[in-house]
Amino acid sequence: MNCRELSQFLMEYVGDTLERDVHENFESHLKACPNCHTYLVQYRETIRAGQLACGDEDCSEVPEDLVQAVLAAISKEPR
Amino acid sequence: MDDAALVEGLRAGDGTVFETLVRTYGGRLLAVARRVLHNEEDARDAVQDAFINAFRHRASFKGDALISTWLHSIVVNSALMRLRSRTRKAEEPIEDYLPRFLPDGHHAESFPSWTEPVDQALSRKETARMVRAAIEELPETYRTVVLLRDIEGLSTEETAKIVDTTPNAVKIRLHRGRMALRTLIAPHLAGVTT
Known part of the structure; x- marks a missing residue:
């Protein structure tokens, strides 16, 4: 996995939804690449x-004129 | 007044209870509408529409969700309906804000570390303002998805339904929107231009 490929998996990694093999490749790239880690x-x-x-x-706070308008x-709505 | 009393009063159409709801949740809902709509007058109209809709459909509130969550979803829908009714602008490109790569797949730039944790940086009002301004700078398609997913806490599926697209398109926009937002705020948090 290179930096470009890693960037495509960031969202899944952060959301913890990466498949196991991709996860392993992702983390091994991270360990070797301080720029991607940052x-x-x-x-x-x-x-x-x-x-x-x-x-x-x-x-x-809600503005008073908006409260009154609401x-x-x-008050015009049927109960 | 606790939520149970509010629910009971809301269902009964009690005006005093409704005023309590407007005063308790109106500020937060207005902030949500402002973020989505970017326009004070439209945001106020969206909040007013949302409260009227909430009143009209009060019988449909089941009480299995928090009132705040229910009102939140109503105002998000109300604001998005207004956003959709506006004349559509041509989609602005986001590529300038995304990371660049060399032909071999390495990053084309290096990323200086930020000088302090964001929790600390965001405790300053000017930094919070800077981040909000950066969110506003995102192209609308991306800004809406970042707001709904990361700020308002909607799911991918809920967001897709509201913005009328597929869950996969939401994921792509969210990822690109987050990367663009990082690019916009990074120079301020690293103390240098990236």
């Missing part, structure tokens, strides 16, 4: 970075 670490950290960056946003729309 790339794998950063691929994982990128996923985490997105989750952390957006999780921070999720704590934002409640006004609901």
